[in-house]
Amino acid sequence: MQAPLPPADEEQRRRDVLEAGLRETTARLQQALEELRWKTTRLEEAEALRASEAEFRVMAESMPQIVWITRADGWCTYFNQQWMDYTGLTLAASLGHEWNKAVHPEDQLRAWEAWQHATATTGVYSLEYRLRRADGDYRWWLVRGVPQQDAGGNVLKWFGTCTDIHDLKQAEQEVLHTNQALRESEERFAGAFEHAPIGVALVSPDGQWLKVNRALCKLVGYTEAELLTRTFQDITHPDDLAADLECVRQLLAGETRSYQMEKRYIHAGGHLVTVLLNVSLVRDAQDQPRYFIAQIQDITERKRTEQSLRLLSSAVEQSKESIMITDAELDLPGPRIIFVNPAFTQMTGHTATEAVGRTPRLLQGPRTDRAVLNRLRENLRQGDTFAGETVNYRKDGTEFDLEWQIAPLRDASGAITHFVAIQRDITERKRLEAQLLQSQKMETVGRLAGGVAHEFNSILTAIIGQSELLIGDLPTGGALAKNAAEIRKAADRTATLTRQLLAYGRRQLLKPEALDLNEVITGMSGMLHHLMGGEVNTQILPAPGLHAVRADAGQMEQVIMNMVINARDAMPGGGKLTLETANVTLDQTYVSQFPESELSAGDYVMLAITDSGTGMGAGVKARVFEPFFTTKGVGQGTGLGLSSCYGIIKQSGGHISVYSEPGRGTTFKIYLPQMAVQSQASARRPAPADLPCGTETILLVEDDPALREMAATLLRRLGYTVWVAANGIDALSLRLERGTGPVDLLFTDLVMPHMSGMELADRVQALDATTRVLFTSAYTKNAIIHQGMLKQGVTLLQKPFTPSSLARKLREVLDQPRHEHVLHAGC
Known part of the structure; x- marks a missing residue:
């Protein structure tokens, strides 16, 4: 049993209990007070919200636009009366997602997808689409919506409007159609203006070109930009300007409504263009001049035709x-x-x-x-x-x-x-034809001999060359030496017989005189340049110190004219013509290759005439000097030009030869004896032992079999190692197949089938840049350089060549410094 507390302690305990109860009661009262305050605030907010919503509804109902509200998930909870009035739907029939039924069927999917995207991304919703009106018609509306979000960014609601833009939309379409029609009209005008077959221009009252079409630009030769910086006065012929300006004055003064005149413009290239000009004036609403419209037709050809008709009438009369x-x-x-x-x-x-x-x-x-x-x-x-x-x-x-x-x-x-x-x-012509017929009969044997000489040119060269080699190699007085000498004599007799045949039938009367061919060709220079025209590059190369010849000056000029005219006709699209002279010495080996020429060894003056024209094939070359033979059309040539040249040169004691390849141009070489009498060296042929020798390797490329065999034999006897090919393709194959050591020198014809000598040389030197090159050709060096067939600085041995000239030229090329030859070959 607990002992009772003292009275003082009891009092204290009661006070503590009372204080604890008071504190608890106070806390409860404070909590109740806070709850009361919170509820009061919520009630006030609810009342304010109800008031705000009421105000919003009043405002929404008073707006001309349709107003709508949805939940955060897009479920529609409100439309104002404008929606019901426009669509004819009840509010109940429109809430949720039912509003989409009022959207035009063509726009429903697009409207729905855009709405779904907006609610998913909380972005602004804005779209134009059509809504059905209560009477069934559709109008265009701009529908916009924005989300309401709390402090955390969460969407609470969507508020939006629908604005009728139908009239604006129609206005936009009308503007688009109007603009499109305007653009099409402008394009049609611009197309007609720009593509008009005659010149059309807009010109300011002071004469400045404002707008010009391409036909006008072409007519006067200026670009559009150039023309727009000028006035019509700038390009009008001075003699026509006064009359043109008077017509302009009358037009500006209202005295006339338009004018037409012929005038001349000065083309940008400097020549005159005659035009027919039609001009009218465009004025503004205040009747002030704005610009001229000019139609400009090129009548230059018509005027020329009229002039041609006048000339034709005059020509017929005269x-x-x-x-x-x-x-x-x-x-x-x-x-x-x-x-x-x-x-x-x-x-x-x-x-x-x-x-x-x-x-x-x-x-x-x-x-x-x-x-x-x-x-x-x-x-x-x-x-x-x-x-x-x-x-x-x-x-x-x-x-x-x-x-x-x-x-x-x-x-x-x-x-x-x-x-x-x-x-x-044609009485006189008939008389001449009768004479020529007789001459033709007399030339028949000569033509035959000439054809034989042409065909056997290479053969005779080979026979004479081989016989020389045999005579030099065989013991003097032996049977084989006699046989070789007989071969040479037979070749000489063949050449003599051919010369005798070619001499048959000469009937020309010449007046020979001392003549300087340099003076002849330089004196004819102006006439030749005029005759050839600007499309032919004519080059005259007179040799210094040229000897005189004995010939008829007039006949020689006729020979040159005939050949130059033929060269011009062979170059209808233009080209290059070269006339060059040289003092040359022809030895017996050379002249024996032309038995028809009656040439004798000695000193001559050579005149070469070379063109870069169509060239001739073997068939044409064989008949080129025949009377009446021509490759021209009917009425374009008598075929007497070259045959007359042939007769003149022959009767003058000279020789004429032709070198040509199809597509490579043609060279005619004329040889006339020099007048200066010079002592003749012995006709003894040097034996192979007298010729310079060598041990190098030579690649010989020649398409003529007889010349190829003769050259190969000579080169081998001179000590060289020789590889032989008939054309460039075979030579390259041989070079690649052998591949066992360098080729010291390529000796090749310049003009060959399949591949030219120049191309072959380029390819061989691409394989070995140290290989030297010696070209041979019947063309003169100046002519083929002028025509671009040969580079400047390369070495050329002209055909036909003798064994001695070949041997010396080989050593000349092989013995020159290496760097010099490489430089020449590539320049």
């Missing part, structure tokens, strides 16, 4: 050829003469007054060929052209040979209205 025009009546007595030119009167003696109204029968007589007249009548009945020859008679009864061509003239429907005849007195 022509040396007789021209006759008749009607088209073919029934007897035949067509009537309606026009003859003065040349007709000069040829026949009949004046125009005497001839007009009569038929061409007035020229016929006993020896007029009736068969030709019958053919003439039949051709004309069929509407064909006619060409023929017959005997006609002058007014005084004398005969003359007539050549004439007749062609029908037709109107626009194709009906024949007249016949035009061009008549020519």
Whole structure:
């Protein structure tokens, strides 16, 4: 049993209990007070929210736009009355996701996907689409929505509006259509302006070009940018400017509404262009001048045609050829003469007054060929052209040979209205033809010999060269030496026989004189440049110290002219022509290769004429000097030019030869004896032992079998190692297959089938840059350099060559410093 506390302690205990109870009660009262305050705040907030929502609804209902609210997940909870009024839907039928039914079917998927994206990303929702109106029509609306988020960024609701943009949308479409139509109109105008077949321009009242089309730019030769910096006055011919400016003044003053005139512009290239100008003036609403519209047609060709017609009329009147025009009546007595030119009167003696109204029968007589007249009548009945020859008679009864061509003239429907005849007195030509016919008969044997000489040129060279080698190698007096000498004599007799045959038939009368060929060709320089025109690069290379020759100056000029004309005709697209001279010495080995030339060993002056034209094949070269042989069309050449050159040079004691390859141009070489008498060296041929020798390796490339064999034999006897090929392809194959040591020198023809000598040399030196090169060709060195077939600085041995000249040239090339040759080969 607990003992009772003292009274003081008891009192204290009671106070403690009371204080503890008071504290607990106070705490409970404070908690209750806080709960009361919180509930009061919530009630106030709820009341404020209700008031705010009420205000929002009042505002939303008063707005002209549709207003909507959704939950955070996009579930629609509110539309204002504007939605119901526009769509005709009830609020219940629109809440949730039912609003999408009012969207146009074509826009529903797009609208729904955009809404789903916005709710998923909490981005601003903005889209244009069509909503169905209560009457079933659709209008365009701009629908926008923004999310309401709490402090943590969580979406609480979506608030949005729908704004009617239908009228704005239609206005935009109308503007787009209007702009499109305007652009199309402008494009059509610009296209018509730019692509007009004549020049069109807009010009300011003071003459400044404002806009020009490409036809005008082409017409005057300026670019658009260049023309826009100029005035029409700048390019108008000074003599036409005053009249043009007066027309402009009248137009600006209102005295005329437009004007037309012919005038001349100065082309950017400096020449004149004649135009037909039509100009009108565009004014603004205040009747002030804005710009001129000019249509500019190029009539230069028309003016030239008019001038040509005037020239043609003048040419017909002044022509040396007789021209006759008749009607088209073919029934007897035949067509009537309606026009003859003065040349007709000069040829026949009949004046125009005497001839007009009569038929061409007035020229016929006993020896007029009736068969030709019958053919003439039949051709004309069929509407064909006619060409023929017959005997006609002058007014005084004398005969003359007539050549004439007749062609029908037709109107626009194709009906024949007249016949035009061009008549020519060929009496003198017929006489010359008779003489030439006799000359042709006499030249037949000469042509045969020339053809044989051409074909056997290489063969004779090989025979004579081989016989020389044999004579030098064999013991003097031996049987084989005698046989070799007989071979040489037979070759000489062949050459002599050919020369005798070629001498047959000469009938020219020449007036030889001391002549400097350098003076001849330089004196003809201006005429030759004029004759060749600007498209042919003509180069004249007179050799210094050229000896005189004995020849007819006029005939030599004729020879040069004939050859230059042939060269020009061989270069219709332009090219290069070279005339060069040189003093040359021809030894017996050389001249024996041309038995038809009657050349003898000695000193000559050489004239070479080279073109870069189409060249000739073997068939043409074989007949190039034949009388009447020509490769030109009918009426374009008589075929007598080169044959006359051939006869002139032969009778002057000279020689003419041709070197040509298809596509490689042509070289004619003329050799005339020098007038200066010089002592002749002994005709003894050097034996191979007298020739410079060597031990190097040489690659010989020659497409002529006889020359190839002769050169190979000589080179081997001189001590060289020789590889032989017939063309560039075989040579490269041989070079690659052997591959057992260097080739010291390539000796190659320049012009060969399949591959040129220059290309072969480039390829061989690509394999070994130390390989030296010696070219050979029938062309002169200056000519082939001028034509680009050979580089400057390379070494060339001209064909035909003798054994001694080949041996010396080989040592010249092989013994020159290595760096010098490489430099020359590559320059």
